Amino acid sequence: MKKPEKVVLLHTNDIHSSFQVMPRVAGAIARLRASHSSVPVIVADCGDHMDRMSTITEAGAGSAHVEVLEASGYDAVTLGNNEGLTFTKARLQQLFGGGTAFSVVAANLRERETGRAPEWMKPGVMWEKDGLRIGITGATAQYPIFYRLLGWHVDEPMEAVREAVRHLREMGAHAVVVLSHLGLRNDKRLAEEVEGIDVILGGHTHHVLEEPLFHGRTCLCAAGSMGRYVGEVELSFDPDTGYLLGVEGRLHETAREQGDPAVKRLVEQRAREAAEVMQERIAVLDEGLAVDWERDSALGNLLAAGIRKETGAELALINSGQLLTSLLPGPVTRETLLELCPSPVNPCITTLTGQELRQALEESLLAEFVELPLYGNGFRGKRLGGLCVDGLEVYWNPGQEPYMKISAILHKGEPLLPDREYRVATGDMFTFGTGYLSLKGRDAQYFLPDFLRHVLEKELNDREALRLCRTARFHLSP
Known part of the structure; x- marks a missing residue:
C-alpha cells in the first residue's frame, strides 16, 4: 500500500x-x-x-x-x-x-x-x-x-x-x-x-x-x-x-x-x-470606591490591605493598573469584579530592602512608570499605574526632582530602614522582573489558586476594611 x-x-x-x-x-x-x-x-x-x-x-x-x-x-x-x-x-x-x-x-x-x-x-x-x-x-x-x-x-x-x-x-x-x-x-x-x-x-x-x-x-x-x-x-x-x-x-x-x-x-x-451566571451578587456597597491610576485611592488601598492580610506580610504594595474602573454604590456582581480586576495575577510575598521599596515608590510618582503600557506575565490591564500601599505612610513633594520627591517613608511610625529586609505582599508579576523592577525581590512565596480579584471580593465584604481603605497613605510633605 x-x-x-x-x-x-x-x-x-x-x-x-x-x-x-x-x-x-x-x-x-x-x-x-x-x-x-x-x-x-x-x-x-x-x-x-x-x-x-x-x-x-x-x-x-x-x-x-x-x-x-x-x-x-x-x-x-x-x-x-x-x-x-x-x-x-x-x-x-x-x-x-x-x-x-x-x-x-x-x-x-x-x-x-x-x-x-x-x-x-x-x-x-x-x-x-x-x-x-x-x-x-x-x-x-x-x-x-x-x-x-x-x-x-x-x-x-x-x-x-x-x-x-x-x-x-x-x-x-x-x-x-x-x-x-x-x-x-x-x-x-x-x-x-x-x-x-x-x-x-x-x-x-x-x-x-x-x-x-x-x-x-x-x-x-x-x-x-x-x-x-x-x-x-x-x-x-x-x-x-x-x-x-x-x-x-x-x-x-x-x-x-x-x-x-x-x-x-x-x-x-x-x-x-x-452573562446570566456572572450576574451573581458578591457584595453590596453603601458608598462607592474610587480608583486613581496616578495616586493612592480607596479601591487601591483596599486591594493592598487585602493582599497584606491574605499573606501575613509586614506591608504591601500593588500597582493601581490592576484596577480598571471605580465601583459605584450598590450591588457588585461577578461580572463587575472581573471587569474591574481581570488579570490572573496571584498574591505573593517577596523580600525587599527598604532601599528597593523606596526606589519603586519614587518611580510610582513618575509619569513614565504610571503611564507605561504593559501586557503579559498575567497582567491584563492597560497601563502599569502608580503604587498603592498598606502598612506604610509616604510623605512626598511633587515639586522635587525625580527620585528625590519622597521625604519620608514610615513603617509602624518609624522610618523605613534602607538596609533592612522586609517581607512584602505584592502581585506575582513583579517577581518576574516587570514594571517596577526593584520589586522582583527574593525568596518569593506564592499564594495559589486565588487571584487578586478573589482577595478583593473578601475585602468588599469586610466593613472595617471598607472604612480603613479611605484613609490616605500618601501625604504631601509639610
Whole structure:
C-alpha cells in the first residue's frame, strides 16, 4: 500500500479566550480542510486557548473551550500556562478527563503525587493514515514553583521532549511534530539540541512567523496570537518509503474569513449563559470606591490591605493598573469584579530592602512608570499605574526632582530602614522582573489558586476594611 504523499498541519496558538474570533478561526480551518479534500489534515493548538479575563471562560470554568475545540475539529492540543496555572488540577481533570475528541499532549508535565501524567494527558501520540505515521508531542513553559503549588511537577522541557521524540521514532514515526508552548528562543534550542524533530509549532511568546524558520532540518512555525492567523504546514513524503521530502508553510489571516455557523451559535449560546451566571451578587456597597491610576485611592488601598492580610506580610504594595474602573454604590456582581480586576495575577510575598521599596515608590510618582503600557506575565490591564500601599505612610513633594520627591517613608511610625529586609505582599508579576523592577525581590512565596480579584471580593465584604481603605497613605510633605 502506498502511503499518502502529503499531510497538512493546521495550527493556532495563544488565542487567549478571544471568543469573537473563534468562529472565523473555525471557518478558516474548515475552508483549508476542504481545499485539501484528498489529503489528510491534522489540526493542533499550542496552548493558551484559555484566559480567565473572559466572562465566558470564567463563568464556565473553561468548559466552552473544550466545546469550541471539538466543534472546530482539533486533533491535538498542548497546555499553555493559562491552562496549567490558572485552573486547578481537579478542574483540568473535569475538563479533559471525561474524554475529548482531541488528544492533550505534554511531555514535561506530571502529577506530583504519582510522578506520572494523568490519564487524559499523553507525552506523545501517534497519528496514522495508510501506513504513514506522524508522531505528535508537546511541551509547556516551565514555572516550577507555581506548578508545584498546584500539585504538578514540570520537567525541564529539552530532556522531556528528547525522550518523547526518541519514543515516537522507536514506534516508527515517519515525521515528528512538537506542539510547543515554550517561546521562540526555546523553540530554537529544541531545533538545535534535540534530534529527530521535523516541525515545531510554537506559541507562548506570541511571535508571528509568516514563513517557516528553518534550523537545520527542523521547521519552526507560529501563528501569532488572539486568533489573527491560522497556520498551514504541508509535509511531503515519498509514498513508497514514507521518507519526509520537504516542508512548506504559510499563515492565513482570519479577519475576512466566513465564520463557522455551528461555532458561532455555540459561542453566542455560551455568552448568553455566561452573562446570566456572572450576574451573581458578591457584595453590596453603601458608598462607592474610587480608583486613581496616578495616586493612592480607596479601591487601591483596599486591594493592598487585602493582599497584606491574605499573606501575613509586614506591608504591601500593588500597582493601581490592576484596577480598571471605580465601583459605584450598590450591588457588585461577578461580572463587575472581573471587569474591574481581570488579570490572573496571584498574591505573593517577596523580600525587599527598604532601599528597593523606596526606589519603586519614587518611580510610582513618575509619569513614565504610571503611564507605561504593559501586557503579559498575567497582567491584563492597560497601563502599569502608580503604587498603592498598606502598612506604610509616604510623605512626598511633587515639586522635587525625580527620585528625590519622597521625604519620608514610615513603617509602624518609624522610618523605613534602607538596609533592612522586609517581607512584602505584592502581585506575582513583579517577581518576574516587570514594571517596577526593584520589586522582583527574593525568596518569593506564592499564594495559589486565588487571584487578586478573589482577595478583593473578601475585602468588599469586610466593613472595617471598607472604612480603613479611605484613609490616605500618601501625604504631601509639610
